[in-house]
Amino acid sequence: MTELWYDLEPFLQQGTLGLVNGAFYALLSLGLAVIFGMLNVINFAHGAQFMLGAVVAWMLLTYAGIGYWGALLLSPLIVGLLGVVIERTMISRLYKLDHLYGLLLTFGLALIIEGLVRNQYGVSGLPYGVPDAFRMPPVDLGYMLMPAYRFWIVVVSITVCLGTWYAIEKTKLGSYLRAAVERPQLVQAFGVNVPLMMTATYGTGVALAAFAGVLAAPVYSVHPGMGANFIIIVFAVVVIGGMGSIMGSVVSGYALGMIEGFTRVYYPEASATVVFVIMAIVLLVRPAGLFGRA
Amino acid sequence: MPNSQRIALVVLIALIAIGPFFFFPVFLMKVLCFALYASAFNLLLGYVGLLSFGHAAYFGMGSYLSAHAAKVWGLTPELAILTGGLTSMALGAAFGFLAIRRQGIYFAMITLALAQMVYFFCVQAPFTGGEDGIQAVPRGYLFGVLDLRSDFTLYWVVAAIVLACFLFLYRIVHSPFGQVLKAIRDNEPRATSLGYRTDSYKLIAFVLSATIAGIAGGTKAIVFQIATLTDVNWPMSGEAVLMTLVGGIGTMFGPATGALVIVTMQNELAEFGAWVTVIQGAIFVACVLAFRRGIIGELQAKLRKPL
Numbered sequence: 001m002t003e004l005w006y007d008l009e010p011f012l013q014q015g016t017l018g019l020v021n022g023a024f025y026a027l028l029s030l031g032l033a034v035i036f037g038m039l040n041v042i043n044f045a046h047g048a049q050f051m052l053g054a055v056v057a058w059m060l061l062t063y064a065g066i067g068y069w070g071a072l073l074l075s076p077l078i079v080g081l082l083g084v085v086i087e088r089t090m091i092s093r094l095y096k097l098d099h100l101y102g103l104l105l106t107f108g109l110a111l112i113i114e115g116l117v118r119n120q121y122g123v124s125g126l127p128y129g130v131p132d133a134f135r136m137p138p139v140d141l142g143y144m145l146m147p148a149y150r151f152w153i154v155v156v157s158i159t160v161c162l163g164t165w166y167a168i169e170k171t172k173l174g175s176y177l178r179a180a181v182e183r184p185q186l187v188q189a190f191g192v193n194v195p196l197m198m199t200a201t202y203g204t205g206v207a208l209a210a211f212a213g214v215l216a217a218p219v220y221s222v223h224p225g226m227g228a229n230f231i232i233i234v235f236a237v238v239v240i241g242g243m244g245s246i247m248g249s250v251v252s253g254y255a256l257g258m259i260e261g262f263t264r265v266y267y268p269e270a271s272a273t274v275v276f277v278i279m280a281i282v283l284l285v286r287p288a289g290l291f292g293r294a
Numbered sequence: 295m296p297n298s299q300r301i302a303l304v305v306l307i308a309l310i311a312i313g314p315f316f317f318f319p320v321f322l323m324k325v326l327c328f329a330l331y332a333s334a335f336n337l338l339l340g341y342v343g344l345l346s347f348g349h350a351a352y353f354g355m356g357s358y359l360s361a362h363a364a365k366v367w368g369l370t371p372e373l374a375i376l377t378g379g380l381t382s383m384a385l386g387a388a389f390g391f392l393a394i395r396r397q398g399i400y401f402a403m404i405t406l407a408l409a410q411m412v413y414f415f416c417v418q419a420p421f422t423g424g425e426d427g428i429q430a431v432p433r434g435y436l437f438g439v440l441d442l443r444s445d446f447t448l449y450w451v452v453a454a455i456v457l458a459c460f461l462f463l464y465r466i467v468h469s470p471f472g473q474v475l476k477a478i479r480d481n482e483p484r485a486t487s488l489g490y491r492t493d494s495y496k497l498i499a500f501v502l503s504a505t506i507a508g509i510a511g512g513t514k515a516i517v518f519q520i521a522t523l524t525d526v527n528w529p530m531s532g533e534a535v536l537m538t539l540v541g542g543i544g545t546m547f548g549p550a551t552g553a554l555v556i557v558t559m560q561n562e563l564a565e566f567g568a569w570v571t572v573i574q575g576a577i578f579v580a581c582v583l584a585f586r587r588g589i590i591g592e593l594q595a596k597l598r599k600p601l
Binding site: 093094235238239276 | 345411532569577583
């Protein structure tokens, strides 16, 4: 028994730490899935908006003295408003065209955002400390001590993901949203303002990315490339999960974060590529994705 | 070949012939390599309707393997470039097989993710030299006899390689095979119902595109005598998309034109650092919103003749 426990411990530890990465994968793929479901646009700028969320949190602290809790609220609001402007002025012009144009447009936006941040702050990281509230002893999980802030990330991420799922699947507004995804013209004929809903959806998705960015600021260094690193893995996660279901994208986010963690124990060299390998396998076995509808 | 394209080809050859007397050969060789890279990418996007966001993998692996073959194995430059092309061909076959299982934006995301896997492989694999890349690659002797150390001599060799590949692409697009590709682009279910195995067509197009992208990368490695992580990272995939978009998606001469515009811009603005990225992003946005046909596409529409 003790020997088994000895083997199992690093496994559990890395899996739990992987859950922290998974928390971000889940939040980001959730945002992507929400935007894609409503707008049929793959938001390539999602990573840049995630990074922007972290940078805005740093700016709020540095220039306005607004701390972590304020930033957690304000930064998503600011970046989300930027998203609303982007949707109104640019993305909304593309709905009638091939979906690929949305991808190209948001890729261009990602380049602009990253380039501007890099110009202003350089490529090295901006320091953003762990908020004072979490300067406490680590949480004892029995098999490991988990830093309080990382524990908080996982808890918040799960809460937000469940909340979003509930809002879309179980509330009245969510039912309008789902109806508008299926039959936009018909829903509009019933008097629902569909264009406004699309704008709001994009704004919300972008705000989710920025929220994840603020969460990430204290654990990953805040730098212009942080979004690009994440978003490509999240694309793979989305391909694995399939964007058809909100729950599917969330679950695959956490699962892949944990698998990445396990890989770090047994074969560290592959931990950067394991998600892509799994994507390749899923494409061979179930091309539509684990939770996808073909 | 319609007259309009014949004239365009003559203009292209004339420009290639007089170019080195007015501009630095190294700059022109860079334009040529990227023109070929973007044209290879356009074979997929423009003629099969598949947006690959991972062409950096084929360009970069072509670059690495050519550099390795020339430096470590001591192969002559033409064999080194061939090695790069064949590597990308194999890689393209494997990735193409996976990627064509999905369509549209999923295809774009899958190709991007697979390319990033190649990037991480290159970061770790010992033969790529990690952050340093493979440096001081010898240009060597063409067929073991012609010394390529002179930029001028190398220029004509590169021009010949690029033109040959370009004409090969032209041949593919205008062959019966190419007609089927365009049919798949315009209406895949109909092509299927006419009895074409669309997956095989897509896969062959993918492999051809990857191979030529690999040759472009390999040639670039010989010209600049270096292969680095930049060649294989995702912004390089974006370059192919940008050049093709600027020049004109689905036009024969568009990607080369786009390559000329973008490489010139990068050269002129090199001192402004990250502003180049910002401007490239702005060009993306502007092209998508207001200039979707691209330069050659607009010209084509004005003349009402294919280019």
